[in-house]
Amino acid sequence: MNARTSSHDILIEGGKHWSLTMRAGMQLRLIDTEGGANVGMLLYNPQNALERYNAPDTLKCQHTFKLTRGHCLYSDMGRIFCSITDDSAGWHDTVCGNSTQQLVEQRWGARRYQEYRNEWNQNGQDAFLVEAGKFGLGRRDLAANVNWFSKVAAAEDGTLSFDPSQSRAGQFVELRFEMDTLALMHTCPHPLNLAPEYPRRPVLMRIARAQPATDEDFCRNSCPENVRGFANTEFYRVCADLGGEAR
Amino acid sequence: MRRESHLLPAEATYRHTIPAGDYWIDSLKKHQVLRIVDVEGNQSADTLFFNAEDIADRYSAVDTIREQGNVYLSCGSRLLSTAGNVLAEIIADTVGRHDTLGGACAAESNTVRYALEKRTMHSCRDSYLLAVQKHDHLGIAKRDLTHNINFFMNVPVTQDGGLKFADGLSGPGKYVEMRAAIDIIVLISNCPQLNNPCNAYNPTPLEVLIWNADVR
16 A cells, blocks of 8 residues: 555455454545445444444434434544545444344355355354454444444334345445544344345445545534534544543 | 333332432342333433343343334333343333433533533443442443433434434333343443433432232
8 A cells, every 4th residue: 555645455255354453544435346235343442442433422422313424433432433524325324233143044044164165154243253352352342333335214103124225336435534443344234134145245445545634524514513522532632642642 | 102010019029219310230030020210200211231141141222123123112122132132021111112222421422412511520321330340240341331221211213314302201100111031130320411401401310119020
């Protein structure tokens, strides 16, 4: 990766897992190259993994049920891991959790590694546990995750519905990291996806240097809460840069 | 769905009032029944459940709402754990709808939601942390504190993907009741929030009652 201009691409095949440590000021674009993808994601502060992505705070701070451009992903410490700076999909889920081994087996059958090698039917929960284990994290550290590219709406009476027409080939979402962040990811199907065959959809990750967030930044100003979220995050970064660390 | 309970408070084996801003942590044996009463109305009972045999197997809001296909909790809702076990089932409810999307208030999220100067105000997460620190023999710590239930809170979701904090459906004396499906630990913070109109800026007491397993 050329430090100044170029970007670095990584293709994650469908039904697989990955992890990345993103630095403040980096950008991650996820691209649904074939359509129908789902990317499960959990975020942690690499210096203190007890600080992690908090879906309820993210939703209530921004009075939203879905995630899209202008929203920020909050930690439980009132700070912003990353901002959604661009999004062609328009709706991403963060309230439906993960597929599990039991769910995948019931819906698509148990394709074990013994018979199917790397075309086995991986599930989101096991995928997260494997990536979490690489950083000393375990079951207790998993929390509500994001499901990029998956739309789940709620009717007036609260009934949830998964919209399979939501995701099309070429759609993307772009994240700008506002603080150093450990991201755990998988490309396993959304737990409400009722596709007849296990949806094995790849995702392209494009990592580049982000444009700095100006005072007029869209995400910073999308609601008064985010102005304060950015202030908390910038204070934390200043303290870290001076050698200390704000708790 | 609203449903009244036939259990009599006089037959409860345990009664306890939780003042606003305080916590309650206790265990329930399989089939014991817990009632939480919104004594004066419009209070929020921020509640977490743990499998008593395995603390990492804890209440999971996302698994619960996905498996029941609905974002709101009420009578008939089975409260699922991260491993897919039923921890408890709501068997009576005079409110009709409870929130499990909004999470608990914390000092840090208060700075974002209301003002940076709110950092030192009391919050549910502070109550949770004090509860688990003082009961550290239970093996529960900060990493186990996640996405709770807000009994008595009304947080409607709109069809275009918005989230509103609406005036409460609850009122004085309304209650919700649940039967433990396995041995569980229950942690409640009686929400001290002073910045949100949902409790009229006036946090009030909750009461908890427990009936033994042989009560049907």
